Amino acid sequence: MQYRLESGETLSSSQILKGILEGCLLSIIAKGETYGYEMIEKLDHYGFTMVKEGSIYPLLLRMKKQGLVETSQKQLPSGGPKRKYYTITEGGREELEAFKLHWDAISSSVAELMKEEFHGNIDKEE
Amino acid sequence: METLTKKSEKFLESLHLYLISSGKKEAEAYEIVEELRDHLTEAEKEGKDVNDIIGQSPKEYMEQVSKEMPFDFRTLISAFTVFLFGTLSYLLLGDIIHGGAQLSLIQIIGYPVLMIVYLLSLTALLRYTALHQFDKRKEYVMIGIFGFLKISLFISVITLDQAIDSPVIVLSPLGNVIAALLTISFFIGASLWAKTWVMIIIALILVTPEILVQILQLSEEASLITKSILIFGALFVYFWTINRRENASKAFSS
Structure with a gap:
């Protein structure tokens, strides 16, 4: 599933998805310490296949800059290089709560509107 | 792995x-x-x-x-300072051993301006090559052109300096000693900071032949020839050794 905008750029680079993706990343990190690749696997699991894997890193950089998440380097039990783990901060939790409120409002409005659209189409067909 | x-x-x-x-x-x-x-x-x-x-x-x-990453002024300024003082130190050290350092106004203004022009164009080149995937050969050609740019910038400062009379600062004997100590401590400090012997070794390679010919009191021609042979010979041996060591470690790691 790949949404295409008129300009030909994919939705993954659009502003709307960035905002939503940021909220989702916060929600995933809030569930427990995690790292980049694991976040992608979880997003995939919830059906976020339109997200380019690499696009989470610029977002994570920004979220760290804004103090929403913290990072730490950890040695893997298998040896080899260290891995970067993310945890949520107090500020991140507040941001997540704000995102949930916004999202509830937006998604219920969109759902309401789409429901009407759906019924409208049925009415026309009858 | x-x-x-x-x-x-x-x-x-x-x-x-x-x-x-x-x-x-x-x-x-x-x-x-x-x-x-x-x-x-x-x-x-x-x-x-x-x-x-x-x-x-x-x-x-x-x-x-x-x-998403902040621009880091501190690194930029420290890199620039190290680069500027590094080049000035090489120039000064040679002068001091040669009988005393003197700098003209044109040199004092010219060299820092030269550094700024060179560093700005170098970073622009690096960003350009990073963004556009070139093959290695094209990259080497461009780096070669930039090496040429640096040399021609130096030559233009030197030519300008000879063509135009500008006030000259001549260091007193004590000033020379202080300048020598400053440049030497700069080399040591920068080497410790960068954790590499490169600067000290190159300074030694450039300076030792100069001291040697002064001790031997050779004629002007003989000392020029001796110096060039010693400097080029030593630089060649030094880079050849580095190259060999790098190749050996590459072969080992792969």
């Missing part, structure tokens, strides 16, 4: 170069490159390609990452 495909390695290398030449902190650039290396390693295990991760345009992706 997992190894990445050449394509992924090339991308990580370009990203690192791009971030550093865009004035980002070395440690932060390293951190994001290593994080992406981790991701690419996992992704390649599942048969994904680097373009599946970063999209079709590495250039766009590098710019996106760069945009």
Whole structure:
């Protein structure tokens, strides 16, 4: 599933998805310490296949800059290089709560509107 | 130890170069490159390609990452200072041994301006090569052109200095001793900071023949010839040794 905008750029680079993706990343990190690749696997699991894997890193950089998440380097039990783990901060939790409120409002409005659209189409067909 | 495909390695290398030449902190650039290396390693295990991760345009992706990282003035200024003083130290040390340092106004203004022009164009070149994937040969040609630019900038300062009379600062004997001590402590300090012997070794290679011919009290011609042979010989041996050692360590690691 790949949404295409008129300009030909994919939705993954659009502003709307960035905002939503940021909220989702916060929600995933809030569930427990995690790292980049694991976040992608979880997003995939919830059906976020339109997200380019690499696009989470610029977002994570920004979220760290804004103090929403913290990072730490950890040695893997298998040896080899260290891995970067993310945890949520107090500020991140507040941001997540704000995102949930916004999202509830937006998604219920969109759902309401789409429901009407759906019924409208049925009415026309009858 | 997992190894990445050449394509992924090339991308990580370009990203690192791009971030550093865009004035980002070395440690932060390293951190994001290593994080992406981790991701690419996992992704390649599942048969994904680097373009599946970063999209079709590495250039766009590098710019996106760069945009989220702060510009680091401190690194830039310290790198510039080290570069400026490094070059000045080489020039001064030669002068001091030669019988006393003197700097004209044109040199005092000319060299820093030269450095700024050179460094700005060098970072522009590095960013350009990082964003556009060139083959190695083209890269070497461009680096060669820039080496030429540096030499011609130097020559123009020297020519300008000879053509125009400007006030000259001549150091007193005590001033010379102080300048010598300052440049030597700069070399030692910078070498400790950068954890490399390169600067000290090159300074020694340039300076020792000069001292030697003064002790031997050779004629002007004889001393010029001796100096050139010694300096070029020593530089050649030095770079040849480094090159051999690097090749040996490459062969060992792969």
